[in-house]
Amino acid sequence: MTRTAQVVVIGGGQAGLAAGYHLRRLGLEFVNLDARTEPGGAWQHTWDSLHLFSPAAYSSLPGRLMPPQTGEEHPDAAHVVAYLREYEKRYELPVRRPVRALGVYRDGGLLRVETDSGTWHGRAVISATGTWRPFLPAVPGGGDFAGQQLHTVEYRRPQDFAGRRVIVVGGGNSGAQIAADLAYDTELTWVARRPPRFLADDVDGRALFGAATARRRALDRGGTDTGGVAALGDIVAVEPVREARDRGLLKASPMFARLVPGGVEWADGTRAEADAVIWCTGFRPALSHLAPLRLRGRRGHIATAGTRAVDEPRLHLLGYGDWTGPASATLIGVGRPAREAACAIAGLLA
Ligand code: FAD
Numbered sequence: 538m539t540r541t542a543q544v545v546v547i548g549g550g551q552a553g554l555a556a557g558y559h560l561r562r563l564g565l566e567f568v569n570l571d572a573r574t575e576p577g578g579a580w581q582h583t584w585d586s587l588h589l590f591s592p593a594a595y596s597s598l599p600g601r602l603m604p605p606q607t608g609e610e611h612p613d614a615a616h617v618v619a620y621l622r623e624y625e626k627r628y629e630l631p632v633r634r635p636v637r638a639l640g641v642y643r644d645g646g647l648l649r650v651e652t653d654s655g656t657w658h659g660r661a662v663i664s665a666t667g668t669w670r671p672f673l674p675a676v677p678g679g680g681d682f683a684g685q686q687l688h689t690v691e692y693r694r695p696q697d698f699a700g701r702r703v704i705v706v707g708g709g710n711s712g713a714q715i716a717a718d719l720a721y722d723t724e725l726t727w728v729a730r731r732p733p734r735f736l737a738d739d740v741d742g743r744a745l746f747g748a749a750t751a752r753r754r755a756l757d758r759g760g761t762d763t764g765g766v767a768a769l770g771d772i773v774a775v776e777p778v779r780e781a782r783d784r785g786l787l788k789a790s791p792m793f794a795r796l797v798p799g800g801v802e803w804a805d806g807t808r809a810e811a812d813a814v815i816w817c818t819g820f821r822p823a824l825s826h827l828a829p830l831r832l833r834g835r836r837g838h839i840a841t842a843g844t845r846a847v848d849e850p851r852l853h854l855l856g857y858g859d860w861t862g863p864a865s866a867t868l869i870g871v872g873r874p875a876r877e878a879a880c881a882i883a884g885l886l887a
Pocket residue numbers: 547548549550551552553570571572573577578579580583588589590591596636637638639665666667668669711742820823826855856857866867868869
């Protein structure tokens with residue numbers, strides 16, 4: 538079956554919903570296609586203890602403040618899912634689930650979106666499919682290790698590893714938070730490519746949003762690169778991380794050289810035995826549905842001017858990180874680029 542909409546938004550997580558909010562305000566006709574069966578995007582699949590790194594009011598989408606969570610200054614992921622579910626309902630956003638976009642094609646004056654349940658044609662497409670795609674580095678001996686290997690996206694709770702020897706790889710937020718989660722009940726080894734850089738204890742998502750915005754403004758003015766969030770550090774010292782760090786439980790070792798059947802081995806021959814290795818090594822944008830447009834350039838990104846794809850003006854990319862708008866991969870940061878994308882599309886279609 539073939540259907541049409543002025544704008545096809547691919548993704549029904551926070552970025553897709555923010556796009557829908559602004560498209561609706563501008564009177565454009567659109568549909569959101571979302572591969573998951575339930576509202577909430579990637580927030581449905583995080584580990585149990587994950588809390589936002591900002592208070593609720595600083596984690597809000599356009600038009601609706603996130604209500605505070607009773608007893609928690611920093612809401613948990615379940616609270617975010619409930620908020621997104623309610624947001625979608627409140628604004629009667631036309632999200633179709635589960636519908637997975639398989640490929641986007643140029644088709645005369647339209648863009649054609651092939652999905653696992655039919656074809657959509659749109660005069661414009663907003664891709665808002667998130668970054669919940671695991672990245673695993675190639676490390677020698679990966680196939681030799683006899684224990685369990687998993688990525689951040691598969692980790693749920695420390696009880697699953699109680700009493701076991703666990704190696705957590707990665708010096709970013711996921712690595713630090715999962716290491717802190719495991720620090721009490723497992724025999725933990727935390728490894729990172731470089732010494733972990735904790736942000737000052739009073740720096741949370743509010744300051745990060747400010748730093749990302751200031752960087753973008755400086756670059757847009759042709760000024761010098763302030764370094765943005767990366768210049769401040771890598772790890773937000775959320776409460777559980779702070780607590781484990783202050784108890785001396787979060788000491789990172791350098792990255793090992795290879796995996797061996799019973800664990801890992803450093804370049805000098807030192808070994809650590811392990812039952813499980815958890816790879817907290819990051820995520821990549823989910824862009825494979827855009828491959829037919831042949832737009833991918835450096836580092837797998839698509840060249841953009843703001844949110845618009847430089848070589849396909851009918852396509853906008855939303856929520857993938859600073860390259861699609863400052864702090865666009867955050868709840869509070871996605872509103873502005875969503876508005877810009879909707880306004881640009883309204884102009885294009887006028
Ligand atoms: P997603 O939530 O991933 O939503 C994308 C949707 O698109 C999904 O439902 C997916 O199923 C769907 N989709 C994907 N491919 C297709 C396809 N081909 N066809 C149809 N649908 C598709 N941000 C904050 O503001 N505060 C925080 O504290 C914070 N903590 C974070 C902690 C972690 C561990 C991570 C990984 C991220 C965190 N973020 C945080 C960043 C960000 O807010 C989240 O990653 C958020 O989920 C991104 O929203 P999104 O809508 O861009 O993507």
